[in-house]
Amino acid sequence: MSVDTGRIPEWIPQGARVLDLGCGEGHLLAELQTTRAIQGLGLELDPEKIATCLRRGLNVVQQDLNQGLSNFKANQFDTIIMTQTLQAIRRPDTLLDDMLRVGREAIVTFPNFAHVKNRIQLGIFGHMPVNPQLPNPWYDTPNIHLSTFDDFEALCDQLKIQILNRDTSNLSGQRSWLGTVWPNLFGEVAVYRLTKEH
Amino acid sequence: MTDSLGVVTPFSIAFEKPLTLERGGTLPRYELMVETYGTLNADKSNAVLVCHALSGDHHAAGFHTDQDDKPGWWDHYIGPNKPIDTNRFFVVSLNNLGGCSGSTGPLTDNPETGAPYGPDFPEVTVSDWVESQARLADHLGIDRFAAIVGGSLGGMQAMQWAITYPERIGACVMIAAAPRLTAQNIAFNEVARQAIMRDPNFFDGHYAAHDVIPASGVGLARMVGHITYLSDIAMGEKFGRQTPRSDRDAEGANFAVEQYLRYQGQQFSHRFDANSYILMTRALDYFDPTDNERIPLAEVLRQTQCRFLVLSFTTDWRFSPARSEEIVNALIHAERPVSYTRLESTHGHDAFLIADPTYESIFKAFMDRVSDDVGATDER
Numbered sequence: 001m002s003v004d005t006g007r008i009p010e011w012i013p014q015g016a017r018v019l020d021l022g023c024g025e026g027h028l029l030a031e032l033q034t035t036r037a038i039q040g041l042g043l044e045l046d047p048e049k050i051a052t053c054l055r056r057g058l059n060v061v062q063q064d065l066n067q068g069l070s071n072f073k074a075n076q077f078d079t080i081i082m083t084q085t086l087q088a089i090r091r092p093d094t095l096l097d098d099m100l101r102v103g104r105e106a107i108v109t110f111p112n113f114a115h116v117k118n119r120i121q122l123g124i125f126g127h128m129p130v131n132p133q134l135p136n137p138w139y140d141t142p143n144i145h146l147s148t149f150d151d152f153e154a155l156c157d158q159l160k161i162q163i164l165n166r167d168t169s170n171l172s173g174q175r176s177w178l179g180t181v182w183p184n185l186f187g188e189v190a191v192y193r194l195t196k197e198h
Numbered sequence: 199m200t201d202s203l204g205v206v207t208p209f210s211i212a213f214e215k216p217l218t219l220e221r222g223g224t225l226p227r228y229e230l231m232v233e234t235y236g237t238l239n240a241d242k243s244n245a246v247l248v249c250h251a252l253s254g255d256h257h258a259a260g261f262h263t264d265q266d267d268k269p270g271w272w273d274h275y276i277g278p279n280k281p282i283d284t285n286r287f288f289v290v291s292l293n294n295l296g297g298c299s300g301s302t303g304p305l306t307d308n309p310e311t312g313a314p315y316g317p318d319f320p321e322v323t324v325s326d327w328v329e330s331q332a333r334l335a336d337h338l339g340i341d342r343f344a345a346i347v348g349g350s351l352g353g354m355q356a357m358q359w360a361i362t363y364p365e366r367i368g369a370c371v372m373i374a375a376a377p378r379l380t381a382q383n384i385a386f387n388e389v390a391r392q393a394i395m396r397d398p399n400f401f402d403g404h405y406a407a408h409d410v411i412p413a414s415g416v417g418l419a420r421m422v423g424h425i426t427y428l429s430d431i432a433m434g435e436k437f438g439r440q441t442p443r444s445d446r447d448a449e450g451a452n453f454a455v456e457q458y459l460r461y462q463g464q465q466f467s468h469r470f471d472a473n474s475y476i477l478m479t480r481a482l483d484y485f486d487p488t489d490n491e492r493i494p495l496a497e498v499l500r501q502t503q504c505r506f507l508v509l510s511f512t513t514d515w516r517f518s519p520a521r522s523e524e525i526v527n528a529l530i531h532a533e534r535p536v537s538y539t540r541l542e543s544t545h546g547h548d549a550f551l552i553a554d555p556t557y558e559s560i561f562k563a564f565m566d567r568v569s570d571d572v573g574a575t576d577e578r
Contacts, residue, residue: 017533041530047556050539054563057571059505061526061538071527 006169008081008107011193012036016078019043019103021065022085026053033058041077066090069098074198077103084189086110088142097159100196105164109191112168114148114184133171133188149184156194165193202269203260203277203284208233210300213333217295221484223320226309230334231256231293231300235276236284238338244574245340246282246565247331248272248291249348249355252423252478253470255299258291259284272349274553281561282347285576286569290338295330296322296477304403304473317403317473324351324485328358332366344572345369345565349550350517351478354485357525361487364503369568371561373509374550376521377495377528378486383516386426387479390419394472403473412472417463419475424462429513429546495524496531506536507564509557511549537564 009032012018016038020029023042026049032038042060044050053060063071065082066089080103086092087110099106111133112118121129128138136143147155149166156163168179168187178186210229217225233256238245248258250271259276261269270291276282282289293301296319304319335343346367348356353375360370376383394400397415401408425433437455442448451457487498506529510522519540529536541557543549549557 039533039535041535047539047541047560050537051559051563054507054537054560055567057567059535059537061530061536062540071523071530073531076530076533 006175006189006191007167008083008109008191009035011105011107011165012038012079015039017076019072019077019080021080021082021099023049023053023058023060025049026056026058026060028081028083029053029058030056065095068095069102072102074101075104079103079105079107081107083107083109084111087145087147089145092145092147093155093159096155096161096194100161100194101198104195106194107192108194109189110147110152111143112148112184112187112190113146114150115188116185117188119185149187149190152190152192156192159196161194161196163192164195165191167191167193201277201279202273203235205262205264205266206233206235206257206260206270207262208256208300211334211337213330213337215333217326217330217333219320220323220325221321225295225302225320228295228302228330229300229306230295230302230330231297232334233257233260233270233291234338235259235289235291236287238288238340239574241573242340243342243344243572244287244569245335245338245343246287246289247335247343247346247356247359248276248282248289249327249331249346249352250291250294251348251350251352252482253420253466253475254352255297256291256293256301257299259289271551274551275558275561281558281565283562283565283569283576286574287344287565290334290340292331292334294322294327294478296474296481298471298474303471304477305471314406315473316406317476319473319477321480322477323481324354324358325362327355327481328362331355331359332363335366342366342368344574345371345568347371347373348375349373350375350547351482351485354482357487358485360502360504360506361498364501367504368572369505369507369564370502371507371509371564372522372525373561374511374514374517374522374547375508375525376517377524378488379483380521384483386422386516387483389422391476391479393418393422394476397472400472403476405472411467413464413467416467416470416472416475417460419463420466420470421459421463424459426516427547429515429544431513431544432546432548435544495528499525499528499534500532502532502534505568506534507561508536508538509550509560510538510540511543511545511547512540513544514547514549516547 018038018040020042029040043063080099118129168183170188257270258272259270293299296303308315346356346359353372394415397412399410400412440454442457510519526538
């Protein structure tokens with residue numbers, strides 16, 4: 001499930017230290033290295049994707065995000081990015097907390113489960129949604145912690161995480177005016193820029 | 199074969215400038231046995247140094263004769279189009295000081311006495327090897343290696359290079375290595391040394407004067423070592439509880455694994471010098487860039503300037519993935535550029551020598567990028 005990087009690059013300062021959790025084949029890190037001259041590091045599990053990153057000249061460490069980020073120091077990065085991975089994490093709450101310990105800011109994107117398409121599939125037809133953003137059947141899916149804009153903001157509140165920006169896009173990274181006006185119903189992808197007072 | 203270097207020829211280089219050693223003592227002169235593969239480019243930017251492990255030597259790839267049935271020890275990974283691509287890189291491989299494959303070591307005549315050094319060969323360390331390798335680079339006109347690569351003890355040399363000569367190394371590849379040995383690692387080395395020293399033919403290392411070799415002790419040392427290089431799974435797959443092979447001397451062995459270890463031990467005892475083995479294991483034991491934790495590893499590595507690739511293997515228990523991850527995490531703390539993969543393998547520590555598609559793909563991806571960065575083009 002890849003989503004266009006959308007507005008993310010705008011939120012990264014020049015020369016920032018960036019950690020990308022679940023960096024995949026390193027598209028975003030490579031883009032940020034070119035456009036923002038970042039010092040980037042990716043974490044990824046799949047060796048084939050790691051090889052692709054290495055060919056691109058990126059630095060990638062194989063690490064399971066479910067084991068947390070305890071091997072990183074506090075405030076080691078300016079920004080920690082995690083795109084479309086939060087819903088596959090065993091404990092999204094503890095990882096979010098850890099992300100904002102290691103990074104000054106975090107950018108998180110995830111599929112909005114309250115999107116109207118999902119509501120119709122579940123609410124009217126009575127089936128767990130299966131669509132381009134959530135392509136797996138319920139019994140075999142990495143997406144074990146689906147949430148909504150509203151759910152996520154409630155969690156941020158509970159963890160005392162401050163939301164700097166909220167954005168929404170469709171799968172190809174474009175914004176729709178409906179999604180902007182009413183994200184919880186019409187936003188396909190939730191995009192958040194977060195920070196936390198230490 | 200298009201992916202083999204074919205026949206390669208080792209050569210010896212003499213160094214007449216005395217080398218002062220870390221643990222005391224001086225070598226007034228010494229020789230290093232070397233092999234090189236590929237072509238050094240005009241700006242001398244495409245050199246890769248390959249460092250060998252405990253019982254390795256300069257013969258890392260290719261064959262010594264047309265009739266040779268065994269290539270060099272890392273032939274899977276060095277050659278045309280291989281991860282260390284000899285179409286792009288100029289590869290330097292040497293037998294370390296204190297070795298027994300042609301470089302100055304216990305078998306060499308001591309110029310002061312005219313007799314072989316034997317047990318009186320001074321103790322050498324990983325730092326001494328790095329120093330001798332730096333002089334070798336000077337001799338070859340190489341100011342800076344595009345990469346320095348090694349597995350196991352070879353990885354420790356690569357790490358020491360990055361620490362000692364940060365400006366002379368572009369990339370450091372450490373495979374199945376450790377930042378320093380644990381008590382268990384040292385214990386296995388000590389059993390190996392004791393096996394040699396307790397052989398009645400050892401004569402305190404002066405076996406040459408008695409015209410014998412402590413073959414039984416060296417063989418036993420190798421048997422212990424070999425067990426630690428393999429995994430339980432690998433041994434299970436290879437031997438299980440099978441009875442000895444009938445086409446080889448079983449020497450009263452009850453199981454195939456006994457026969458195999460005896461065979462390996464025996465072969466090794468005629469190939470490797472006992473004093474060299476003791477010296478090499480001591481260099482391994484003493485390697486500790488943290489100086490007994492006086493300086494945290496991250497602090498030591500902060501002065502490095504190169505990119506790092508660290509690789510480990512899931513079933514390696516001699517230098518387990520956790521040991522590689524100590525290096526990785528220290529590099530992360532030091533904010534140095536590092537990449538790391540824990541490769542799936544059933545082969546234990548030996549996995550670093552064995553062909554594997556994922557290992558090859560990761561290693562090649564990194565090395566291709568290194569060659570691009572130094573402008574090393576395909577010379578075919």
